[in-house]
Amino acid sequence: MLKIRNLGRWFFPLNTVIGLALGVLLLLIGAWWMSKHIKRRKCIQLKKSFFKRNGGLLLQQQLSSSDGSVQKTKIFNSNELEKATDYFNDNRILGHGGQGIVYKGMLADGSIVAVKKSTIVDEEKLEEFINEVVILSQINHRNVVRLLGCCLETDVPLLVYEFIPNGTLSQYLHEQNEDFTLSWESRLRIASEAAGAISYLHSTASIPIYHRDIKSTNILLDEKYRATVADFGTSRSVSIDQTHLTTKVQCTFGYLDPEYFRTSQLTEKSDVYSFGVVLVELLSGKKPIFVAHSLKTMSLAEHFIELMEDSRLFDIIDAQVKGDCTEEEAIVIANLAKRCLNMNGRNRPPMREVAMELEGILLSRNGINIQQMVEVDNSSRSISCSSFEIGIDVPLDCKLLTSSETW
Missing domain, CATH: 3.30.200.20 (Phosphorylase Kinase; domain 1)
Incomplete structure (x- = not known):
């Protein structure tokens, strides 16, 4: 009887301890759940705040x-x-x-x-x-x-x-890649595809769009190494001027339209200038800003214009494509690039004309004669060409050299 009474004395405090432990455990679980619930609500509220601040309500409304x-x-x-x-x-x-x-x-x-x-x-x-x-x-x-x-x-x-899987045009032009090198024909095709895309943005899209940051790092290559123009700076502000939507993207040094320094305005002709630099990159394999043998930092566009004026185009052609690049094609591309790099924006060709010329060179390379009418209007002349084979008959201000001349 005495033993049973002693056991009862022990059971009472043990039950109390278990009850208290369970109570504390329930309180801790409740506190954890409340804390998690509060954090979740704060997270939801924060997301709503970000959504509103970043223009989500405006987007939903549209x-x-x-x-x-x-x-x-x-x-x-x-x-x-x-x-x-x-x-x-x-x-x-x-x-x-x-x-x-x-x-x-x-x-x-x-x-x-x-x-x-x-x-x-x-x-x-x-x-x-x-x-x-x-x-x-x-x-x-x-x-x-x-x-x-x-x-x-x-x-x-x-x-x-x-997602565009094969990286940028810049990587294949300026970085060593033993697995794949861009042939001359690939470069012509990429130039034609990129020009066609920019022309579409300028004149075919529902509202004309000026990219304003055309460069080789913004031309991506897909699984078949086709050109894809990317990076429209959509995280930056835009301004709507009449019917034109223009993206306020700071153009990259080396590609920047020099006319911008005089007018403080970037236009569709600024895209043409930047694309002209890309064309010279494709011709030369050099970066838009490069270090010459004299260790002097040079602008590719300025260096190219100087060589053109000295009739030394051959000096700038990339050694990797010299064997595949015909004399006529090199001259046509060089003259097109020179027109794109004109210091006066009004004298640069529109992207539609650039795209047509590049497409014509590709077709001509495949032996296709083009039967069409091309009208070119600018401040100094109006030229009409019909039934021509681009790449053989050199357009505009391009002068073919005779077989005895050095190009």
């Missing part, structure tokens, strides 16, 4: 009030893009640019995308930023990278593009 023309614009949520990029893992970085960092991502449906983590958008330019996102998402051209959508519920906007 989507709901449109006639269906902007339905291609998708608003991604932050969770799916975080998972797609492995939470923006450094191993997923494709490249850095003036407008942000680009990551490779895989969406839930298995599609591969490029996610650009943009720089902070000027809150005073939100309407213009959203207008640009909507317009660029409607671009439908095989040689222009597609903007699939955006995510606005993060600290900085995230822009989602189709």
